[in-house]
Amino acid sequence: MSxxxxxxxxxxxxxxxxxxxxxxxxxxxxxxxxxxxxxxxLCRSDLHVIDAREGALLYRTPFTLGHEVxxxxxxxxxxxxxxxxxxxxxxxxxxxxxxCARCAVGSENYCDRRTALDxxxxxxxxxxxxxxxxxxxxxxxxxxxxxxxxxxxxxxAAPLSDAGLTxxxxxxxxxxxxxxxxxxxxIGVGGLGHLAVQILRxxxxxxxxxxDVREEALALADQCGAHFATxxxxxxxxxxxxxxxxxxxxxxxxxxxxxxxxxxxTGVLRPGGELVVVGSGGGELxxxxxxxLPPGTRISLPFWGTLPELExxxxxxxxxxxxxxxxxxxxxxxxxxxxGLRSGGVRGRAVLVPD
Ligand code: NAD
Ligand code: ZN
Ligand code: ZN
Numbered sequence: 433m434s435x436x437x438x439x440x441x442x443x444x445x446x447x448x449x450x451x452x453x454x455x456x457x458x459x460x461x462x463x464x465x466x467x468x469x470x471x472x473x474l475c476r477s478d479l480h481v482i483d484a485r486e487g488a489l490l491y492r493t494p495f496t497l498g499h500e501v502x503x504x505x506x507x508x509x510x511x512x513x514x515x516x517x518x519x520x521x522x523x524x525x526x527x528x529x530x531x532c533a534r535c536a537v538g539s540e541n542y543c544d545r546r547t548a549l550d551x552x553x554x555x556x557x558x559x560x561x562x563x564x565x566x567x568x569x570x571x572x573x574x575x576x577x578x579x580x581x582x583x584x585x586x587x588x589a590a591p592l593s594d595a596g597l598t599x600x601x602x603x604x605x606x607x608x609x610x611x612x613x614x615x616x617x618x619i620g621v622g623g624l625g626h627l628a629v630q631i632l633r634x635x636x637x638x639x640x641x642x643x644d645v646r647e648e649a650l651a652l653a654d655q656c657g658a659h660f661a662t663x664x665x666x667x668x669x670x671x672x673x674x675x676x677x678x679x680x681x682x683x684x685x686x687x688x689x690x691x692x693x694x695x696x697x698t699g700v701l702r703p704g705g706e707l708v709v710v711g712s713g714g715g716e717l718x719x720x721x722x723x724x725l726p727p728g729t730r731i732s733l734p735f736w737g738t739l740p741e742l743e744x745x746x747x748x749x750x751x752x753x754x755x756x757x758x759x760x761x762x763x764x765x766x767x768x769x770x771x772g773l774r775s776g777g778v779r780g781r782a783v784l785v786p787d
Contacts, residue, residue: 439786440496440567441766448482450497452766458563458571460509465572467523471590472565473500474761474769474782475623480712481560482770490550491561498784499525499558501565502581502589514575521578522589522746523565526736527557530574538739540577541601557736565590566766568786579742584750591623591756591781594736596745598710599628599685601737606683606706607636615639615676617700618658620687620711621649623781626656626757628685633657634753641672641681643696648779652757664692669699680726681705689713704728756780762787 437454444451460466478497481489501523505515515521528535528543535543540557543549555561563571572578581589610616616638618628625642626649632640633656642653642661653661660675662668673680680702686693689711697707698717703726709717710733717731718724725731737745748754757780761769769782 438568444494446486462509463511463574464509465575466507467503467570468506469565470503470586472498472784473591491555496563497559498564498566500590500594502586512575515578522593524577524739525558541736587758587783592745595623596627597737597742599624600745602734603631610636610638614682617681617684618642619693621653625687626652629656629658672700687711691715701726707731758783
């Protein structure tokens with residue numbers, strides 16, 4: 433790496449592939465903070481972003497990928513708030529306007545100015561239209577978006593900012609529905625799903641039933657504390673329903689969002705249940721066709737999570753309650769990691785470490 437340049441994994445055109453290239457070293461001004469990246473998680477959303485058709489997403493290329501980032505504060509702009517130089521932090525990735533009522537309470541994932549930001553093609557946050565953290569350095573708009581992680585290992589910390597936070601926010605949305613003998617089905621035990629299983633076990637009394645299409649994901653579900661894990665098969669709805677004592681699940685967390693997962697979800701839900709669609713697998717649901725959704729189903733489409741929730745997730749990890757299953761790759765091998773995730777070869781979360 434030269435002294436005035438720095439490496440970054442950039443999406444230069446929709447459809448990819450991304451390129452690893454040298455970019456100018458960012459200089460923090462105003463409230464901005466420059467982070468020396470030490471770990472950046474790879475999410476299936478990165479594949480959706482890379483594969484998107486021109487115009488499908490509300491931001492422009494080129495930009496640096498990477499929305500799950502941990503590292504050290506390297507340099508602060510003259511008006512920066514928050515963590516000091518040298519402090520180890522994780523970056524809260526959804527970047528809103530910072531001043532509306534939602535942003536004021538740390539819910540930048542649901543910024544009131546999102547529609548206006550989208551109209552300007554401003555981008556949703558780190559690595560999503562704005563330069564992200566699959567790089568040596570990351571420029572963060574404000575210190576308000578940083579959460580200190582103390583001695584937590586950086587490869588553990590980075591995935592907390594999306595895989596951990598999104599799973600936690602999804603569970604938070606169904607917590608009030610979970611009573612003593614409630615069953616919750618988790619579909620897709622990958623980066624997000626394996627943490628959802630742990631969060632459900634650590635923070636609720638739910639019986640956790642997990643489904644995946646890969647045997648090794650079932651082994652991971654088991655390791656994370658699922659009460660039961662099964663491969664997706666034509667009779668999965670009946671098998672799972674049986675495990676709920678015949679009544680059905682009080683909630684389904686769908687981390688796939690495809691046709692087969694939504695079919696399974698609607699087949700195992702109990703009347704008045706919660707269908708939480710987190711995955712963006714392109715599936716469709718009919719709310720009109722009789723018999724498709726049980727009566728009283730509440731559907732939610734949670735997006736990422738809030739800053740206070742990220743603090744709670746970091747606290748759980750620091751207590752040793754949450755453990756991310758990590759497959760580590762050197763940043764220079766980012767393209768191999770991306771292909772590995774695409775072919776279903778990653779157990780837990782792939783995390784890139786600058787080399
Ligand atoms: P991942 O690839 O790590 O995990 C997906 C898991 O689902 C894998 O274990 C895979 O084997 C399994 N799977 C695939 N098809 C299946 C099926 N039909 N039935 C059961 N299991 C199946 O992905 P990830 O990074 O955990 O992301 C999961 C999804 O969530 C992606 O679509 C991603 O874009 C989305 N996502 C949404 C948000 C949000 O805020 N809503 C945030 C992050 C990721
Ligand atoms: Zn993501
Ligand atoms: Zn806002």
